[in-house]
Amino acid sequence: MRKSKELLLIRYVSFIILIFEIFVKEKNSGISSVIFILLFIINNNLRIFFFKNYRANLISITLEIIISYLACLNFGGNILFYLVGVTIDVISLNRKNIRYVFLPIIYLVSIYIKFNGSIEEGFLNLGIIIIFSMLLNYISRLNNTKKEAQRLYDKLRISEENLIEANNKLEEYLSSIEELTIVKERNRISREIHDSVGHALSTAMIQLSAMEVLASKGDNTLKNMIINLRSFINDSFKDVKRAVKELKSDEYDNYRGIVRIQDLCKNFEKMSGIKVDTIVCKGSWTLSTKQSTHLYRIAQEVLSNSLRHGKGKKIRVIMNFTENDFVISFKDNGVGTDIIKESGFGLKNIRERAEEIEGIVDISSEIGNGFFVKVVVPREREI
DSSP states (O other): OTTSHHHHHHHHHHHHHHHHIIIIISOOOSHHHHHHHHHHHHHHHHHHHTOOSHHHHHHHHHHHHHHHHHHHHHHOSOHHHHHHHHHHHHHHTOOHHHHHHHHHHHHHHHTOOOTTOOHHHHHHHHHHHHHHHHHHHHHHHHHHHHHHHHHHHHHHHHHHHHHHHHHHHHHHHHHHHHHHHHHHHHHHHHHHHHHHHHHHHHHHHHHHHHHHHHHTTSOHHHHHHHHHHHHHHHHHHHHHHHHHHHHSOTHHHHTHHHHHHHHHHHHHHHHHOOEEEEEEEOOSSOOOHHHHHHHHHHHHHHHHHIIIIIOOSEEEEEEEEOSSEEEEEEEEOSOOOSOOOOOSHHHHHHHHHHHHTTOEEEEEEOTTSOEEEEEEEEOOOOO
């Protein structure tokens, strides 16, 4: 507040008036008066622009009140112009205990009466400084209200941005899950058609071949009917194979490693009773067979450790593709620990498997805050 242009103007105008009264009106031309004015102005500016420490401000204010009283006795001038700067600073500190201590002292100093003055002049000074401090207090409250409103606005703006970002991520995750589900379902349907209809047609072809052999010994009409039926079934079988091929998505191979880890998490949830939330964000590239295998084993190890050591009830698994990396993270709500020992086989195995696919492992935990494992695997570049 004290750095506002209006209050700085009031402060410096009071300096000018004070200099005029001391050097022109009172005709002080001694070196001591010049040194005092310089030190007085420097002390004010140090409080405004340099003193950030609360204690340094208090020392500066205390010295200025004492020196102002003594200077008014020795160099003259209106005591009000000595006290303008220090009053602004006392109000600006926004500390009630400071105001309760220093404002009464300032009021007492302001009522000082010069030897040739009068009681009316003293009480006039007191009234002016009280009104001035009340105005400053009002301005301070307005300034604090403005700061609080700005703080709330910034907080709401940040919350809105975080909400928008979270919503975008949620939509992306939902889109990935939906696409992955569709790919899995198409692959399942194509497999069912191949296994059921294809098998039935194959069996019919075998039976017709047998019937054709028997018919060759007898009626040619029956033989021709069997040959035509066999040709029809053979064409149908080709149509089924073509439909299965078209139905099976090529993208399924891209997600094969992710699907395996998803299925692992589902089976682990059924067997252990621990809730496993899986979030997948699709990517534009594919994990290699080696990467998929190692990540699958790492997931097994992490889930097993959460069951045996974590004693939690929930695990969140997030899989995300970036342009150059695949990131998988595991976070449980177990008991946690402050000491992570990687000398055991489990964590050591996780780190070794990650290193074999040039991955980076981040493991952290706190007591009461569960266990966190993140593995970052770089994209394999085609040679």
